[in-house]
């Protein structure tokens with residue numbers, strides 16, 4: 001089985017989010033980038049398929065050279081090789097088109113992705129990609145088993161889960177549950193050394209056109225101070241929620 | 249030209265968010281000076297959407313569509329969009345909506361903006377405001393394609409009554425094959441889901457252990473609320489994964505979010521910032537959550553919550 005894991009390189013979850021004074025650009029000053037947390041679950045599941053079922057694992061990202069540390073980290077975790085498509089990740093459509101082109105030239109059985117990138121929270125690349133390459137698609141996946149060319153998956157739905165079956169090739173957008181938190185991988189020294197020698201191919205952009213563009217950013221207004229209620233005066237809280245906030 | 253909304257129903261009944269997308273669609277149709285078409289699939293009472301401004305209702309009835317399939321539903325929306333010459337297609341942010349929308353966008357070669365929270369600030373260029381960076385910021389996105397697919401964030405524009413006399417039409421789209429099939433659905437009966445809930449009661453590590461979750465559940469019962477938790481609570485196996493909210497869990501956009509024994513780490517707040525009113529109960533007056541809250545009580549959950557449950561019961565019996 002040939003697996004491709006799509007990695008999005010995003011600001012660390014604790015990053016302070018700031019923008020240039022005119023609001024036109026995200027201010028990357030002092031921002032640490034990491035592998036998108038959802039993609040880490042997918043990568044860990046891919047490693048499981050590699051170790052238990054002999055799958056090969058390629059990781060791919062669409063981005064400039066600054067995204068390579070995330071690919072190297074994926075290699076250190078155990079991926080066999082990496083591909084970077086040298087293009088700016090402008091919008092979901094453009095990223096999906098870039099990925100589709102590489103996928104069409106290779107015969108991957110399984111494309112593992114994340115439910116959403118935690119920067120723009122687009123949640124769109126997996127669905128668009130699966131449609132462009134005409135693979136089956138399972139979103140919000142919290143469990144995945146593969147037997148030959150048959151996949152059984154568990155998907156999160158509002159208020160519960162759904163079991164699905166599908167044949168390969170398949171695109172899966174994963175999240176926690178695909179593996180448990182404790183099964184996420186941290187690179188060890190040996191992995192880091194080996195990663196240096198693993199292939200990282202840089203592929204030229206196919207100049208896929210973006211259909212959307214972020215033109216401006218702003219932040220929510222500062223909220224007013226929290227109204228404190230005495231622990232012995234619960235009636236006051238109920239009164240505030242009923243008459244002031246009008247939520248009960 | 250038209251604006252098309254997919255008004256989602258479940259077991260024949262419209263979801264509340266269906267009325268919200270219709271209300272939102274009406275505003276855009278008015279901005280564009282065009283009509284609003286609502287697509288329904290197996291809705292018992294499709295005409296209900298006329299109360300929120302649909303000018304035309306296209307109704308699909310087909311027993312093969314009893315269980316949701318994203319690819320098939322996306323293809324029906326695509327066919328409806330082409331038939332109605334839709335310029336804007338609007339889909340909700342339920343788990344089904346999130347599954348569908350990018351497929352619809354790809355099929356229509358449409359630019360897609362998800363997490364939209366307001367009417368377009370301009371229609372030429374077509375510009376919408378979206379949540380980004382896990383609710384820490386907003387992103388104003390221009391969509392340049394002829395057809396646009398918008399994913400509307402829940403509880404962002406609300407339900408607006410706007411009765412119209414809608415023309416109704418039966419629609420029999422081609423039902424394509426899908427390689428993915430549903431084998432079973434597992435929902436906890438009678439429980440309100442986080443996605444559908446107006447009120448969410450959430451517990452953190454401050455509750456000490458799973459045996460104390462009765463408090464959270466009782467409070468949720470009185471309020472008709474969904475239950476949720478912080479990430480360590482689900483990591484520790486005290487609660488199911490599906491309840492974990494935050495940056496790496498579920499987003500909550502309820503009217504009221506009550507956080508009990510949760511410190512308010514940045515990753516937790518990222519998932520709950522979109523809730524309108526936040527109440528925090530925590531023993532530590534320095535807990536960061538108080539800075540993000542609207543109402544706070546410094547106190548021990550094991551003392552405060554039982555009182556709150558009792559007082560709310562009294563309140564509910566009178567109101």
Ligand SMILES: Cc1cc2nc3c(=O)[nH]c(=O)nc-3n(C[C@H](O)[C@H](O)[C@H](O)COP(=O)(O)OP(=O)(O)OC[C@H]3O[C@@H](n4cnc5c(N)ncnc54)[C@H](O)[C@@H]3O)c2cc1C
Nearest residue numbers: 452453454478479494495496509510511515516531532549
């Ligand atoms: C990559 C990454 C992603 C993450 N994503 C998420 C996420 O999506 N969601 C999430 O929640 N976290 C997430 N986290 C974890 C987050 O950083 C915090 O560790 C977590 O939110 C803390 O959970 P907590 O508030 O329940 O526990 P704690 O931080 O242990 O806080 C417990 C709180 O309970 C209070 N308390 C104690 N006893 C009582 C009592 N008797 N009555 C009332 N209050 C009491 C304490 O004062 C304290 O404030 C993420 C972390 C990382 C690194």
Ligand SMILES: Nc1ncnc2c1ncn2[C@@H]1O[C@H](COP(=O)(O)O)[C@@H](O)[C@H]1O
Nearest residue numbers: 006062089113114116117122123124125
């Ligand atoms: N620039 C990118 N390069 C590779 N994969 C990406 C990129 N952006 C998004 N993805 C994949 O698509 C998923 C969903 O991202 P998004 O649609 O941007 O929210 C991510 O979890 C990744 O698996």
